[in-house]
Amino acid sequence: MASRRSFFHEYPANMGGGNAAFTNPESDKRGVLMHSRMESIQEIQNVYSLVTDLFIGIVDEKGDSFTPFSFPQTVEIGALTYIQDRLKEIIPNSCHFEDSLIYDFIPGLKMYIIPFRLPFQRTFFLVSGFFLEEGTKHEVLNFSGKTVQDTSLFPLVLQAKEYSEAAKQKKLRQLENACKLIGQLWAAEHERMQYQKKMREMKETVHFLSDPQADVDSFLTHVQKRTDALDFIGFAVKSEANVFTVKYFHSGTDRSMIGQKFMLGEGFLGQAMAAEKFQIWTDIQEDPRTHFFKRFGLLPSSLFCAPVRLHGENKGLLFGGSFHRAHWEEFLVEEFKFLSSLFQSIYLISSLKNQINSQRIQWFTMNEILRHLANTTDGEKLLSIFLDMSMYLMESPAACVVFRKNRLSEQISFLSRGMDETLRSVYQKDLESRFFTKPFHAAPFTKLEVYRFNDQWFLEYPIICQEHFYGILSVAVDQPHPPQKSKECLITLANVCGISLAMAENGSEMNREHEFYHFLIDLEQYFRPDILHHKRKAKEIARKFCRSLDLNDLFQDMIQYAIDLINLDSAIIQKYFPNKKIQKYIEMYHYLLENPMDMKEEKIPLESKIIFLAFQYEIDPESVRQLTDQLSQAFILFLEGLEEEEKDEMTPGKTDEGKGEDGNVPHGFLQSVNLSRREFEVLDLVLKGASNQEIAEKLSISYHTVKNHMTNILQKLGVSDRAQAIAKIYQMGYFPKLD
Structure with a gap:
């Protein structure tokens, strides 16, 4: 074969597949x-x-x-x-x-x-x-x-x-x-370049958003300067009902659209506001919906629109487009979605600046950005992002995470940044020996720990989601008493890590409400364990009371969910928990706090009344005992029945020859179903055909106590009604002794 020769000519200027989305110093x-x-x-x-x-x-x-x-x-x-x-x-x-x-x-x-x-x-x-x-x-x-x-x-x-x-x-x-x-x-x-690019932009944007002078207009100016794919970008705010006004517009030196109005549903912008979701339009030069732009001599070829919401309400519209690109590649669309998420954060920050201090602004900004970027179910990739972010935000020289990819797995994984091989190896073994010596699902600790290892201080915090322990996030710090800002940062990162690993384990994306719900529970466990304890007790009482009233599981679950949220600000509830029923229950609960004598009012949902009774009884039982309405009195009787039930509870015993007190109970029957003496007495009367009221009279206990015993019996037998319970008992070989 003759000698090989390739003829190299100059690469095309756009050899990467078109112009890059962003230009930067790198x-x-x-x-x-x-x-x-x-x-x-x-x-x-x-x-x-x-x-x-x-x-x-x-x-x-x-x-x-x-x-x-x-x-x-x-x-x-x-x-x-x-x-x-x-x-x-x-x-x-x-x-x-x-x-x-x-x-x-x-x-x-x-x-x-x-x-x-x-x-x-x-x-x-x-x-x-x-x-x-x-x-x-x-x-x-x-x-x-x-x-x-x-x-x-x-x-x-x-x-x-x-x-x-x-x-x-x-x-x-x-x-x-x-x-x-x-x-x-x-x-x-x-993918590698996109990841590196996204990390650069994350750092750049976090730095930008941390600037006390950062606002909506400066952010749009910032985007316009660094984005080649957009020839213009603007933001319209809601000025009156169904009317929006362009407040900011950047297109070189052109500001002609500032102050212009459009109606809900009018053209592309109005349509995007009506749809209430991120939208992309391409090849629109001849589309009549561009008339709004053409009035000012602007002829867009492609356009994106992103509604901006605050406290559950549409506040405005971010929009941008190109005069030259008829189509946008997929990676550009993802960049615009990313920009929209960041803009949502900066708009929220601007709205909160008059209400909260700069430290909470930075914390909330970081949390918003991390939640929007957690859009993959690849657990290791997410943790790598969190490690980089923790080092950057906490100005740390090193960070690592030791974790189980699956909370039931025995395999331990380890990721690190900024550690040499020697430190990485010995610290990994130390973490595993302290926290992973045996399989467990509960967190080894629930507070921040400052740990000294090889002359280096580390701030350690467990990665938890839905009370499941996944691992430990650790960041190097330069002192044994790091500032509160660093602690809050690590708590946020660890909680988002937990959510992300749970998402990867489940194989499906958690919705924002579910994420934030567990995020708040985790924070409350750290900051207000006393309130969390009261909530858990109130939820337990509320569930038992609902069962005594034969209320269905969905009704009970709604009450449980609402109790966890009752101490949140109404604006936070409206923003992150869009369920209108939950919002109504909590609103009326707060109304009852101010007007407890209105418990008799039918306009107040039963759910709100039960939430009020359960939680207030846990906080101030005497105030509940003083209420005279029918539901409150039933609640007090129910609680008295619970107290009586607790006194009656005892471990089932054995009689001679392995028989129960009725003489014909098969060996081990009481132990096999784990019934108390009182529960067995109730079950025996059920088998004889007695009603709840007849059982109450026979045993000299309240009707509500009988219902509680029946609920426990059905649960222990693993059945859903009396007929199934009777059939199962007969199958086990027990027959009641007739009087």
Whole structure:
């Protein structure tokens, strides 16, 4: 084989698949990464050119070269130029094909054209040749000598080999494998660059949002300067019912849209407000809904819109677009969603600045950003992000996390940043020995711990979600008493870590309400354990009282949920817990705190009344005993029954010869069902056909106490009603002794 030579020409200016979404000071570094990526693709192309003994190149939809062509043999410059020019004619006419094809470059001289996509959604073509059908070389040589004017192509025909059908298919499979390998390489590099880019933007934006002077207008200015993909960006606020006014608009020096109004449902902007969700429109030059922009001489080709909500209400609309791009790649859409999330945070911060101090602003901003970025169920990738964020926000030299990917798993994983190999190894073993010596599901501790190891202080906090322990997040600190700001930061990160690992374990995305609910419970466990204790006791009483009233499980669950939220500010409840019933129950609970004598009012939901009785009894039982309405009196009688029940509870015993007190109880019957003496007496009367009222009179206990005993009996037997309970007892061999 002749010496191999590839002809390298200059890369296209937009070789990454279009203009990058953002420009920043690290563009030189990205250029180096791009060059490295292209070199790797070129090497794959070169290797497959040698393996297949064919030339290989990658071109775009116009036929322009994306990579320099690789030839297994020396080829003349004139032939290369002819091939490139000819491909610019062939590819645009073939780009509608989705499958690989064999094409006549000139009659009889064959080449492969294989379409494939790269992550930024552009189609490229791997072109490769040349070869001949079996027995056609002489004929093709004669034809090319007579019809092809460029004599430089003649040696390519002469060098082309004849392939059988089996050989052609083998070469095709090899070339398709090359496409897959290039696609995988590009995807991996693309994902890595996107991750690095997102981390840079996270740090940059956190720094920007931490600036006390940061506001909506400065944020939009910041975005306009760093975003190449957007020619304009603006924000419209709700000025009156169903009317919105453009308050901020950035498009170079153009501010003509500021102060302009649009109605709900009018044009693209009004439609986005009506839909109440993030939306993208492309190729809209001729769409009549652009009339709002055209009035000011603006002709957008593509547009995104993101409604901004505060306390459950639409407050405005973030919008932006391009005058030149008719379509946006998928990664750009993700960038705009990211920007919208950050804008939501800065708008919220601006609204809160007059109410809370700067320390809480920074804490809440960080939490908002982390929640919006946790959009993957890859647990390790999320933890890597949290480690980087913890080091940045806490200005720490090192951080690590030791965790179980699955809370039931025995396998321990460890991730670290900023630690040398020696420290990493010994500290990992130390953490595992202290917290993972045996399987457990409860957290080893629930407060921040400052731990000294090898002359370095570490701030350690458990990763918990829904009372399940996943691991330990640890950040290096420079003193044994770190500032409160660092502690709050680590608590937030650890709780979000727990939510993220639970999401990854469940294999599905938790909704925002569920995340924030458990997030608040975790924080309350740390900051207000006394209130959390009262809530748990109140929830226990409320559930038992609901069962005594034969209220269904959904009714009980709503009450349990509401009790956990009753001490939150109403604005927080409206923002993060959109369930209108829950909001109503809590609102009326607070009304009853001020007006307890209105317990008799029918307009107040039963749920609110039970919440009020259960929680107030736990806080101030005497105030509940003084209420005279029917429900409150029933509640007091129920509590007296509970006290009586607790006095009656005792461990079931054995009589001689393994029989119960009735003389015909099978051996171990009471123990097998774990019934108390009183519960057995109630069950025995049920088997004899007595009603709840008759049982109450027979045993001289209250009707509510009987209902409580029945609830416990059904639970212990694992049945749902009396009929099933009777059938199960008979199956176990017990029959009541008739009087």
